[in-house]
Amino acid sequence: MPRGIVYEEIDTYIDGLANRGDAALRAVEKQGMDEGWPIVAAAEGSFLHILARSIRAERILELGTAIGYSGTWLARALPNGGQLVTVEHNPETATIARKNLEKTGVGSKVKILVGNAGEILKDVKGPFDFIFNDIDKAGYPAVLDPCIERVRVGGLLVTDNVLWKGKVAQKDRSKETQAIRTYNERLAKDPRMIASIVPLRDGVSVALKVRA
Numbered sequence: 166m167p168r169g170i171v172y173e174e175i176d177t178y179i180d181g182l183a184n185r186g187d188a189a190l191r192a193v194e195k196q197g198m199d200e201g202w203p204i205v206a207a208a209e210g211s212f213l214h215i216l217a218r219s220i221r222a223e224r225i226l227e228l229g230t231a232i233g234y235s236g237t238w239l240a241r242a243l244p245n246g247g248q249l250v251t252v253e254h255n256p257e258t259a260t261i262a263r264k265n266l267e268k269t270g271v272g273s274k275v276k277i278l279v280g281n282a283g284e285i286l287k288d289v290k291g292p293f294d295f296i297f298n299d300i301d302k303a304g305y306p307a308v309l310d311p312c313i314e315r316v317r318v319g320g321l322l323v324t325d326n327v328l329w330k331g332k333v334a335q336k337d338r339s340k341e342t343q344a345i346r347t348y349n350e351r352l353a354k355d356p357r358m359i360a361s362i363v364p365l366r367d368g369v370s371v372a373l374k375v376r377a
């Protein structure tokens with residue numbers, strides 16, 4: 166039986182082939198692993214980059230900055246003049262992220278907003294070409310509608326951990342699992358969106374906004 170979403174050797178195989186970027190980005194990945202930060206893996210960071218760059222995103226919103234790892238992948242997908250707005254509720258974490266984003270060379274493209282995503286979103290106006298949601302899982306349902314409203318038609322809402330180690334498909338009744346289930350179901354039924362789940366790492370939902 167697989168231990169995660171896919172067989173462990175498949176996960177390891179994908180990870181072995183993942184693009185890890187330059188030394189500066191690899192240093193942030195290493196910091197994440199050494200210090201136990203819950204950052205996306207390289208295969209997912211590069212996936213986010215590919216998606217954002219493919220749609221020529223110029224304005225990206227990220228919910229859940231941590232140490233700026235996925236933020237660097239996203240900011241590096243932006244053209245000159247593009248902007249990543251990223252939200253982090255822990256001010257100390259935001260300070261670490263700011264330093265890392267400078268080190269990876271994307272500091273001038275990134276604005277970090279410190280506060281709770283649900284609250285901050287009230288003051289953040291769309292449209293965004295691309296939104297990446299990676300906050301606390303119990304908080305997912307509350308940000309779904311604000312995210313959909315702020316992504317442009319033709320833009321993408323991408324969400325991490327939507328399979329939650331497979332628990333969404335099992336009998337688990339934890340607060341996080343139930344919140345992710347609610348989020349996935351609402352997104353699947355929303356007439357404005359076409360959503361699909363990619364079983365990469367902990368499950369990545371990719372949703373295209375098709376109508377306002």
Ligand SMILES: C[S@@+](CC[C@H](N)C(=O)[O-])C[C@H]1O[C@@H](n2cnc3c(N)ncnc32)[C@H](O)[C@@H]1O
Pocket residue numbers: 203204205228229230231232233234235236252253254255258280281282283299300301304
């Ligand atoms: C899973 S980590 C983000 C990892 C990051 N996206 C990456 O892969 O490099 C989640 C981060 O979001 C922050 N966070 C969690 N819930 C939040 C919320 N409701 N509003 C703002 N930030 C939140 C946490 O402090 C943490 O740093």
